[in-house]
Amino acid sequence: MKPDIDPQETQEWLDALDGVLENEGIERAHYLLETLIDKARRSGAYLPYSAKTAYLNTIPVTHQERFPGDRSMERRIRSFIRWNAMAMVVQANRLSTELGGHIASFSSAATLFDVGFNHFFPGAHPGPGW
């Protein structure tokens, strides 16, 4: 996109959008924006479509659902898991490098699994004898 040639006009539009967001909500704002884009396209404007959003978290801090866990406790547990995952690969490869294995993939994903294991993945209900 080209640089802003009329910041004052831009600000007026942004203020108007803020007003709608504040008073009428996101859905209404979305409706107005889509209508404006549709109007521009029907008037012959070429508006390239972008499926990408800013390189930011999709969920703004203000909308984050609160983490219910004990963060430092979970970190300690995760650290043990990290250590043992690494150690089992190291142990196998001390026996022989023929055996191979990977440390780095899990290292990068440990938190992604842990949050699921601690808070999200329902297991099969335990039956008698568990």
Added chain:
Amino acid sequence: MWASIIFFRARTPAQDGDLVFFPGHSAPGIYARAYLEGRISEEELYQFRQEVDGEGLSSYPHPWLMPGFWQFPTVSMGLGPLMAIYQARFMRYVNDRGVLKTNDRKVWAFMGDGEMDEPEALGAISLAGRERLDNLIFVVNCNLQRLDGPVRGNGKIIQELEGVFRGAGWNVIKVIWGGYWDPLLARDKDGLLLKRMQEAVDGEYQAYKAKGGAFTREHFFGKYPELAEMVATMTDEDIWRLNRGGHDPHKVYAAYAAAVKHTRQPTVILAKTVKGYGMGDAGEGQNITHSQKKMGEVALRAFRDRFNIPIEDEHIAAAPFYKPAADSPELKYLMERRKDLGGSLPARHTDAPRLEVPGLDAFKALLESSGEREMSTTMAFVRLLSTLVKDKKVGSAVVPIVPDEARTFGMEGMFRQLGIYSSVGQLYQPMDSDQLMYYREDQKGQVLQEGINEAGAMSSWIAAATSYSNHGISMIPFYIYYSMFGFQRVGDLAWAAGDMQARGFLIGGTAGRTTLAGEGLQHQDGHSHLQAATIPNCVAYDPAFSHELAVVVQDGLKRMFQEQENIFYYITVMNENYTQPGLPDGAAEGILKGIYRFREGSGKGVPIQLLGSGTILREVIAAADLLEKDFKVTADIWSVTSFTELRRDGLDVERWNMLHPDQEPRRSYVGQQLEGKPGPIVAATDYIRSHPDQIRAFVSGTYRVLGTDGFGRSDLRSQLRKFFEVNRYYIAVAALKALVDDGHLEPGVVTEAIGKYHIDPEKPNPVTV
């Protein structure tokens, strides 16, 4: 011990756990958690990747090797995402049909950003969007690296994937920045930080983590004086600690919480992480890190210090495993969390009730002679399937799956009869609605019509074929397709199906290189049986007649769903019409073992044994008639329903005999059948010669094979069989030559036959043209 989990844990009928596809390369992490939970012992951890003696831990998730633990093989790459989509869709299907309530369960599929370059990983995402699979959550671990280097050094993988998934109708949640960035972003009033974030490419982001805080200050923030100013009061350590979203449990939790609540769309979470997180100089963010499997003492010490592992200096070099006491706060917390969530994951179950399958008499019509009426084995199969779906006990468990070829196989009647599954029913009046067999879509439809999409259809089949373990209820899937586009096209999935102990039928339609006449080189299958033979638990048959087909399918139903054997079936059916002779008395056992005598020679001529499979058996029968009439040669005719099963039996016997030299030798089934039968043996099939060659070691005397080696091409069946030299005349000539070589006939007889049958001896070898 994982192997005993099934034993100690009876599943309640209310079992409703989520299904989680764990990425293969992270398997050690899943074992490490199971170790803390007490599901895996320390001895087993020491046996990671050492499985031959005892109960080692498999390299990657392999249900075959750890049948009480792993559910989904996610290696090789791309199969996990693809199978996860069709698993979620299958759960919708059984739910909509009222077979099983699954709408409170989710499928989670974890995968890597490098893996997303596999066409299989992204190839089915539009189906998930179209079907609004809000029971499906993808988590892409975007650590920016693959084995050799950056995934998108010059761009941004997260942005690229966001566009692709949003375009396919998914809810996309990006988790890029951890909480330590929040204060900086809050101060970014003029958007300069965001601009810098958008400018930097993944190759740079990787380097920031590999090279530390000072480097990041200089190269990331330092590009603009305002940003340098923003972090001026932060130490290099503070800057290095600015975390990625995928390492921040608060951000990850928020994303998962939003994902599980989201409706009407599948969700993909794109989480930015650091490959080799915590490995320090031994691998963090470094290009070599994927294959790094060694840590020296210094690296171990650094790792321990970073994660506060209570291991003393003097022990650190040994890299011992660490597990806190069972009553430690950590283990209590861990166990409590899983207890609240209903038990441990992953866990694979095999306690589905047995099905009571119909007996052979249910398929009586196919066991009788068709008289004058001509019918292909494909038609016989459709009749069989029609009978089966009407069975009161198992009919509703049948899942017919087609990749847009139902009409080719004459299955269009099932559109009306069973309905084609559609999650929205049918929103239009089909153009053929005034016809008897109109195109009927229904939310309770039984047929899965997957479109021109073999990989997707195969994934649907796998979901249905493993329903007994993942859902506690057996389904009976029949996936029917052009045989050429089976193992050759989706062989990796077929191998995974074996690993998962799938139970079901793969039906290779329009089979046989010369039987599918017009379609030509890419379509004519002369080798799928050899590919099927490579999968140890795939049982394959090439039946010639409807009675053979019925006997094989009924036995398959019994073995897989009543006796619950971990096998699956590959059966080829053909579209050539001919009269069906009916089941000879006592032939059923041989049909199942792989060979039976179809017709005993009644003449008094020179004896010979002729073997044939599939449609080519009919050429063998015609050759026997020619030989009797023209050369006074009397042939016994054998129908070989499975060279592969005969070979497996033969190899097993040979092995046993080798290891038990002092005991009475066992005999292979094919050896027993052909023993003492006079004359040489000649076999012909519609497959390449390696297929009938499978039994060479187990038959004595002269054994000659004919087959369809070479590239196919379009023409009439009669022309193709002449071209590939598998017609009755070539079979007769091969038989005569074998008799001459064995000294039973004078040499001139072969030349005579070549002349009599107008065979051009200078015709090029079909493999060369």
